[in-house]
Amino acid sequence: MRRLRPVIGLLLIAAFVAMALLASVIAPYDPFKSSVEVIDPPSARHLLGTDELGRDILSRVIYGARTSLIIGLGAAICAMGIGVPVGLVAGYFGGRVDMLVVPLIDLFIALPGLVLALIITVMVGPNLLNLVLVLGFVMWPSVARLVRGQTLALRETLYIEAARAVGGGSAWIIRRHVWPNIMRVVAAQFAVSVSFAIFTSASLSFLGLGIPPPTPDWGGLVRAGFDFLSLNPLMSLAPGATVTATVMGFYLTGSSVR
Amino acid sequence: MNGTAPLLEVRRLRKWYEIKGGVIPHLIGHVQAVTDVSFSIGRGEVLGLAGESGSGKTTIGRCVLRLIEPTSGEVLFEGEDIGTFGPERLRKFRRHAQVVFQDPFGSLDPRMTVGEIVSEPLEVQKLFPNSKERRDRVVELLETVALSSEFLKRRPRELSGGQRQRVGIARAIAVNPMFIVADEPVSSLDVSIQAQIVNLLEDLREKLGLAILFISHDIVVMEHLSNRIAVVYLGRVMEIGPTDELTSNPKHPYTEALLSAVPDPDPALRGKRIVLEGDIPNPVAPPSGCVFRTRCPRAIAECAAAIPPLREISPGRAAACIRL
Amino acid sequence: MIEPHKLLGVRDLSVRFATEAGPVLAVDRVSFDIARGETLALVGESGSGKSTAALSLMGLLGAAGGATLSGRIDLRLKNGSTHDINRLSARELRRVRGNEMAMIFQDPMSSLNPVYTIESQICEAIILHQKTAWPAARRRALELLHSLGIPNPEKCMTSFPHQLSGGMRQRVMIAVALSCEPRLLIADEPTTALDVTIQAQIIELLKRVQSWTGMAILFITHNLGLVAELGGRVIVMYAGRVVEQGKVAEVFSHPCMPYTQALLRSLPRLRRARAPRQRLQAIPGNVPSAVDRPAGCAFHPRCGFAAKGMCDTRLPALEDCGGGHLAACLRWRDIASGKAA
Incomplete structure (x- = not known):
């Protein structure tokens, strides 16, 4: 099972990315185009049925992968962009920077990410860019904490002291010794961040604070299908399943790296 | 910079670590790692720094290279106080003063190849900007420490302990230093490998005219390599002098006990054994007066009164004991 | 099975480990005895198998650790009966440990x-x-x-x-x-982590304890000086095998196996200015890894006396080179008589 985890994870990620990139090829219909077949149950023409505006649900779910990919990657990149440098500096130099950063990180981590994202989204208004920024902002402290901890441990190693002894400056040591040694862990955290971002954005959309319509996104699709659960349960279940599978894919991959 | 001045001079070096405690953290004491240690090393000279755990010998080695900042005291390298060096001057200083660590497992970055490890000092010091020349220099260095160029692409975990220590030595001599701190360079190696490394250090000293501060708990290896020996106990120098005089005729009771505790394959050669009572005291609260008095077989009441100064007994020879 | 004055008899003890790099023969057909009240030192470098041998005497190496043991380890109990440690149940082993033999470790x-x-x-x-x-x-x-x-x-x-x-x-x-x-104390590098002055205390203490209790001590160490200090008998191990054994004074003054000879020569000794400083005679090469041992005599790649077609193919058996002093070297006679180049 240990060895299977990353394999399953990577397969799920591959499926997700393929779905996002090849959406226009695999989707049977235009996800924005309405038709007269409103709230049709699953059929050979519409494998998952249609929604209240007569749009093909399968196509919308497939295109929803694009939105999730953009949000997941974008937010994780933002989180890394802030978290990694902050963690490196706080961990390597310690002292005053560290004394300032640590309480800040602790404060952020004490607040539940979803609630924080919810509050900020209400303030700035929901759109794709804002969502990416908000989620990145919510996630950077956990990245910073991880990087700081790893750096702190490395700073005490003999080989870093050896690098200082040959005259290596801080920038050199961070680039040549600290970064290569924490890269794996950071990559794992990146995957976990992507999964968190996709999950949280879906939750926000479900609460009506996600991507505004008509752009298809999974959280929004789940919510839209909710009203028709008795007529066509797949309307909610299908996007719900893709969210779960994708989040799991990134999580399994990320958590299998030690 | 005149020719007769020592290469390195340490004056009243002190390193006390603060201990904070309490609900509102405040200073509650000091770990007195090193207290008022002075010595000097000439060009091409090997000074042995002998001591047991808690003697502060490793701390002294790090202060001398300014890998840690001393609490007080001065370290002069070629007459200049290294404590006043800014970052750029410090980097230049590291071209002349290098270090070999005890643990060849921990001191090599596991992710780097042997070639990268040995070329790092050259890159940092911008010594061979041409990468072809730099590679040639790395191969030359590996040959100097008796490793072939096959090792260039290997990683530390693929090497034996002795081979790793050779890589550590190659890295230290890469910049062509005048001075090396060797901190227990053979203690973690197998018995049959130790002699190889001791011989290598000896060769390098001759070939490169290296001055070495040889730090060890093993006074036998030290006797073999050093011109002079300083014996430290609880962060203070007990005795210092030329190797042969000090080992054949130890003056300080601690030196005597240390020498007598060394087991030899031929017990007849060891002479009378002096087994010291008790443990090494805690450096947070060292004994008053002479720090060795609690274990000293010759201690008298006066030993507790004042810290005995290091007094010269003969030219180049000094001991800190009031009972001489 | 073992003579009456013997406390422990080890016969053809082998210990195999299954590792990722393949099976490793950590201890290879080792035999020795310990008499009552005797001091026996087991000396060797890393990978020599000395600690593994000691652990198997205590019955501390089991299938759980991936180890396969063969051979006999006969121990005479206080009640006079003898048992093979390798064949005791876990329950019986627990009773033997502590009561009959005890172990102290490096850390x-x-x-x-x-x-x-x-x-x-x-x-x-x-x-x-x-x-x-x-x-x-x-x-x-x-x-x-x-x-x-x-x-x-x-x-x-x-x-x-x-x-x-x-x-x-x-x-x-x-x-x-x-x-x-206990009647047998197994001490596995008990002073290696200690300072020399403290090491001296512990060695004195062990000798004193032995003189009151009359227990036998099996002392495992890499330090030849300590072996001499303890006296008694010594077994030198290299790459999982016994290469020399005998009385300490005899083995150290007239070593027969080139490894023991080279090891003793390579040691720096305290001169106390009595002799001029001499270059140490280092043993070339590295300690062989347990996964990849040389064929024939495991020491031959590092040995100055190794003969082609002989030492690299034939495994030397322990031979008596005089008065119970055993050595495993095909050329010990040539070496002793000075005929070997």
């Missing part, structure tokens, strides 16, 4: 439980094996600590392991080991 911290006081750890060992009540066990513990030269036994009893120095912890371990009066 006493790892064999003491950090959350219990010294008192509870020593008393527990006593109660477990001797079925006495706590007050009696406590008296015995105090007595032991006192006799082991611990300055303030009462205070030591209430301490936790981390509050003691390395030397004190090793004394406590010795007390635990002695608490049930």
Whole structure:
């Protein structure tokens, strides 16, 4: 099972990315185009049925992968962009920077990410860019904490002291010794961040604070299908399943790296 | 910079670590790692720094290279106080003063190849900007420490302990230093490998005219390599002098006990054994007066009164004991 | 099975480990005896198999650790019967450990439980094996600590392991080991982590303890000087095999196996200015890894006397080179007579 985890994870990620990139090829219909077949149950023409505006649900779910990919990657990149440098500096130099950063990180981590994202989204208004920024902002402290901890441990190693002894400056040591040694862990955290971002954005959309319509996104699709659960349960279940599978894919991959 | 001045001079070096405690953290004491240690090393000279755990010998080695900042005291390298060096001057200083660590497992970055490890000092010091020349220099260095160029692409975990220590030595001599701190360079190696490394250090000293501060708990290896020996106990120098005089005729009771505790394959050669009572005291609260008095077989009441100064007994020879 | 004055007889002991790199023969057909009250030193470098051999004597290497043992380890118990350690049940083994033989390790911290006081750890060992009540066990513990030269036994009893120095912890371990009066003490590098002045204390202590209790000591070390200090007999191991054995004085003054000879020559010795400084005679090459051992005599790639077509193909057996002094070298006669180049 240990060895299977990353394999399953990577397969799920591959499926997700393929779905996002090849959406226009695999989707049977235009996800924005309405038709007269409103709230049709699953059929050979519409494998998952249609929604209240007569749009093909399968196509919308497939295109929803694009939105999730953009949000997941974008937010994780933002989180890394802030978290990694902050963690490196706080961990390597310690002292005053560290004394300032640590309480800040602790404060952020004490607040539940979803609630924080919810509050900020209400303030700035929901759109794709804002969502990416908000989620990145919510996630950077956990990245910073991880990087700081790893750096702190490395700073005490003999080989870093050896690098200082040959005259290596801080920038050199961070680039040549600290970064290569924490890269794996950071990559794992990146995957976990992507999964968190996709999950949280879906939750926000479900609460009506996600991507505004008509752009298809999974959280929004789940919510839209909710009203028709008795007529066509797949309307909610299908996007719900893709969210779960994708989040799991990134999580399994990320958590299998030690 | 005149020719007769020592290469390195340490004056009243002190390193006390603060201990904070309490609900509102405040200073509650000091770990007195090193207290008022002075010595000097000439060009091409090997000074042995002998001591047991808690003697502060490793701390002294790090202060001398300014890998840690001393609490007080001065370290002069070629007459200049290294404590006043800014970052750029410090980097230049590291071209002349290098270090070999005890643990060849921990001191090599596991992710780097042997070639990268040995070329790092050259890159940092911008010594061979041409990468072809730099590679040639790395191969030359590996040959100097008796490793072939096959090792260039290997990683530390693929090497034996002795081979790793050779890589550590190659890295230290890469910049062509005048001075090396060797901190227990053979203690973690197998018995049959130790002699190889001791011989290598000896060769390098001759070939490169290296001055070495040889730090060890093993006074036998030290006797073999050093011109002079300083014996430290609880962060203070007990005795210092030329190797042969000090080992054949130890003056300080601690030196005597240390020498007598060394087991030899031929017990007849060891002479009378002096087994010291008790443990090494805690450096947070060292004994008053002479720090060795609690274990000293010759201690008298006066030993507790004042810290005995290091007094010269003969030219180049000094001991800190009031009972001489 | 073993002669009456023998306490322990090891016959063709082999220990195999299954590792990722393939099967490793850590101990290869090792045989030796320990007589009552005797001191036997097992000396070797890393990978020589000395610690593995010691652990298997205690029955501490089992299938759980991926080890396969073969051969016999006959131990004579206090009641006079002999048993093969390799064939004892886990329950019987537990009774033998402590009562019949005890072990002390290089790092006493790892064999003491950090959350219990010294008192509870020593008393527990006593109660477990001797079925006495706590007050009696406590008296015995105090007595032991006192006799082991611990300055303030009462205070030591209430301490936790981390509050003691390395030397004190090793004394406590010795007390635990002695608490049930074993007839064999296995000491695995007990002074390696200690300072030389403390090492001297522990060695003196072990010798003293041996003189009152008459127990046998199996001392495992890499330090040849310590072996000489202890006296008795010595077994030199290299790459999992016994390469030389005999009385310490005899082996050290006239080593027959080139490895022992080279090892003794490579050691720096305290000159005390009596002799001029000489270059150390280093042994070339590296200690072979257990996964990849040379064919024939494992020492031949590093040996100055190795003969082609002989030492690299044939495994030398232990031969008597005079008065019970055994060596495993195909060329020991040539070497001894100076005929070997």
